[in-house]
Amino acid sequence: MADVHDKKTRSYNMSRIKGKDTRPELKLRKALFAAGFRYRVNVKNLPGKPDIVMKKYKTALFVHGCFWHAHQNCRYFKLPSSNQEFWKAKIGGNVERDKRNVKSLEDQGWNVIEVWECELKKDKFESTISQLKLKLKENMAR
Ligand SMILES: [Zn+2]
Numbered sequence: 001m002a003d004v005h006d007k008k009t010r011s012y013n014m015s016r017i018k019g020k021d022t023r024p025e026l027k028l029r030k031a032l033f034a035a036g037f038r039y040r041v042n043v044k045n046l047p048g049k050p051d052i053v054m055k056k057y058k059t060a061l062f063v064h065g066c067f068w069h070a071h072q073n074c075r076y077f078k079l080p081s082s083n084q085e086f087w088k089a090k091i092g093g094n095v096e097r098d099k100r101n102v103k104s105l106e107d108q109g110w111n112v113i114e115v116w117e118c119e120l121k122k123d124k125f126e127s128t129i130s131q132l133k134l135k136l137k138e139n140m141a142r
Contacts, residue, residue: 022065024063024117024120024121025051025052025063025120027120027125028052028120028129031125031129032052032129032132035129035133037054037057037136038054038056039052039053039054040052040053040055041053043060046060046108046110047100047101047104047108048060048062048098048101048102048104048105050105050112054136056140057111057136057137057140058110058111058139059110059111059112059113059136060105060110060111060112060113061114061115062101062112062113062114063115063116063120064098064114064115064116065117066117066118067091068091068094069091069094069095069098069116070091070092070094071116074118075118076118079091098114102114111139111142113132113135113136113139115132
């Protein structure tokens with residue numbers, strides 16, 4: 001059991017270093033795949049490089065880290081007490097960029113779903129996936 005945990009921790013750390021395939025996103029991808037959804041990942045030729053793209057559902061999906069993308073009213077979004085101006089500018093820039101990307105994608109006819117990392121934590125995971133499945137079906141029908 002200890003070994004399994006170590007392996008998980010190790011691959012988590014590795015993924016953070018490489019800057020892609022971060023664990024919550026991977027968990028989400030696995031759950032979608034298990035539910036029969038097929039997708040492409042890190043699609044570079046679409047605005048903002050969506051994390052998951054499902055053409056059949058006309059859906060581009062982003063997994064946002066709560067801190068870096070300023071998840072409002074979320075306990076994981078709290079500006080550090082020092083250098084507040086720096087962080088405000090930095091994170092504010094991310095938020096502006098997110099908005100622009102969503103707008104461009106929608107202009108190109110995509111439905112955009114933004115999933116927050118905190119919604120993929122253990123206690124919320126199942127309900128997030130159920131909601132996501134519903135949304136995807138709606139998107140396909142549109
Ligand atoms: Zn959050």
